Amino acid sequence: MPYRFDGFELDADRVELRRHGLIVPVEPQVFALLLLLVENRDRMVSKEEIIGTVWGGRAVSDSALSSRIKSARRALGDDGPERRFIRTLHGQGFRFVADVTAAEPRALPPAGPSPEAPPPPVSARPSIAILPFRLVAASELHPALGEAVAHDLIVALSRLRWLFVIARGSSFRFRSGHPDACRAGRLLNASYCLCGIVETMAGSVVITAELIDTRSEEVLWADRCTGPIEAIHALRARIAASVIAALEIQIPLHEAALASVASPHCLSAWSAYHLGLRHLHRFTRQDNAVATGLFARALALDPYFVRAHAGLSSTHFQSAFLRYSGDAAGDARAARAHAERSLDLDPLDPVANFTMGRAFWLTGEVDRSYPWLERATALSPSFAQGFYARAWADAITERDRTGIENVEMAMALSPLDPLHYAMLATRALTCLIQGSTGPAAAWAERAAQSPGAHVMISLIAVIAQTLDGNRDRAAIWTADVRRRGGSSQAHFFASFPFRDGPLRRRMAKALGDNGIA
Structure with missing residues (x-):
């Protein structure tokens, strides 16, 4: 809907700022900022809300925000001492103060969208085509190995639910020759394409897989598995698990990166x-x-x-x-x-x-x-976070053996998982259950030092290091807990509800010995 004020028209549908019918060029972030302020003209818009909407919540400097405000004022001719449109409420935020009327949207011309306007957002979930893997020096015993690997992946990826997988009948039309993966993906209307090579030689087999963004023709991820030819079925299962775990991380990260540079309103x-x-x-x-x-x-x-x-x-x-x-x-x-x-x-x-x-x-x-x-x-x-959650539950209920198997499965499936630090911490808890304080301290140290680790992981490090007799390391992690706002035993045991018993009492004493009551 277009918004009109003092000779200007801000058109959200066309993503245009016009003055007396002529387009005023503005950057996408400046347009998004103007639209946010105009749509919320009845109140102040905080700096945090602007950052959350215009930058998707990314960490930005005050100078970056000031630059966009300055550009918006310049586009409106509002960069003099008198603020007719955008008023600053110092230390709080900004408010649009001009009188605004909402107009009926104009009919779009039949010629299609302006090349300067962003394309409409795609509502469908991410899609992927899996092409038959190309055979190199194929064994006569395994003539269809490339198709078998691709079929395994189609079946496995279809279980993810969030990813639209092109059917085998369509993607396998590109089985002959050396198909261009990006062209094949575009013809199948898939935003991603997975392709690879199967090479057999001297009794061994090597399977290589690549994930490609068909829009940018960028290789986002690649991996390879090697094994004896007689273990081909186990190797197929291994490459399928590796691909699924990788795609669970790589595609969402890539989609988030694409979204972060798009206009928030698109x-x-x-x-x-x-x-x-x-x-x-x-x-x-x-x-x-x-x-x-x-x-x-x-x-x-x-x-x-x-x-x-x-x-x-x-x-x-x-x-x-x-x-x-x-x-x-x-x-x-x-x-x-x-x-x-x-x-x-x-x-x-x-x-x-x-x-x-x-x-x-x-x-x-x-x-x-x-x-x-x-x-x-x-x-x-191949759902790594599912195995981690089972391991965490096993640790809290002190089912140590299964917990170790599940957490090791989680770490093997997804070594770059955003919850990898929690997997490491869970491994530390399983060692504490067994009474192995040395390994527990080592795992807890790795967990607390990992990217993304929150304050509860530092508390686990305090406990493990104390129980292993490493007072200096325990003191370092206690200081880290306090630097991050502190915590208490009540909070820890509410979040980690260990049953009342010897282990819980030892953990409580370790926290108490470090001044955490």
Whole structure:
């Protein structure tokens, strides 16, 4: 809808600023800033809200914000001492103060969109085509090996639910010769293409896989597996697991990167969701709030978006776990409600089952989480975070043997996972259950030093180092806890509800010995 004020027209549909009918050139971020201020002209818009909308919540300097405000004022001829349009409320934010009328949108000309206007957002979820892998020096015993590997991947990737996988009948039309993966992907209307090579020689086989963005022709990820020819079936399973775990990270990261440079008003539901995931995994109060807004935006665009409900369940889980809001019980109820809604929409989505199981942790009902977590990994056998969650539950309930197997599976499947630090910390807890304080201290140290590790991981390091007799290291991590706002035993044992017994008492004493009451 166009907004008119003092000879200007701000047209959200065409993404244009016009003055007396003539286009005023403005950068996309400046346009987004103007639109945000005009749409909220009845109130002040805070700096945090501007950053959350215009920059997607990314960390930006005050000078970057000031630069965009200055550019917006210059476009409106409002850069003199008298502020007729954008007023600064020092230390708080900005407000649009001119009189504005909302006009009926003009009919678009039949000739199509202006080349300067951004394309309309794509509402569909990310799509991928898996081409038959090309055979090199193929064995007569395995003439269809390349097609078999691709078929394995199509079946496995179809379980992910969030990724649209082109059917075998279409992608296998490119089985002959040396097809151009990017051209094939574009012909199949797939934003990503997975292709590879199978090479057999001297009794061994090498399988190489590449993930390509068909729009930019960029290789986003590649990997290879090697093994004896007689173990080909195990090798096929291994490459499938490796590909799935990698794509669970690589595609969302790439989609978030693309969304972060797009105009906020052009975000599709899936773009907003992937950008929200990036903020969610930073584990800070501010990023969690930005993620909540982005997931909510995705739901506003698509009310039946399963993963957006799962995302909101995760933001409320994080808020309850780390006590962001001061209403842990309310956050726990919201985490459960959004998990239930995601399951209502798609009971076969592994992430929906994962969030449902994890919601029980917030109420100390860890045993009730098992059926949901086991279902999540059954639906997607390469779902690393599902195996990590099972390992965490095993550790809290002191089922050490299974916990070790599950956490090692999680780390093997996804060594670059955003929750890798939590996997390391869970491995430390399994060692504490066994009484192996030395390995526990080593695992906890690695966990606390990992990117993204929150304050609860530092508390685990305090406990493990103390129980292993490393007072100096325990003191360092205690100082880290205090630097980050501190915590308490009540908070720790609410988040990690170990049963009352010798281990819990030793952990409580370790915290107490370091002044954490």
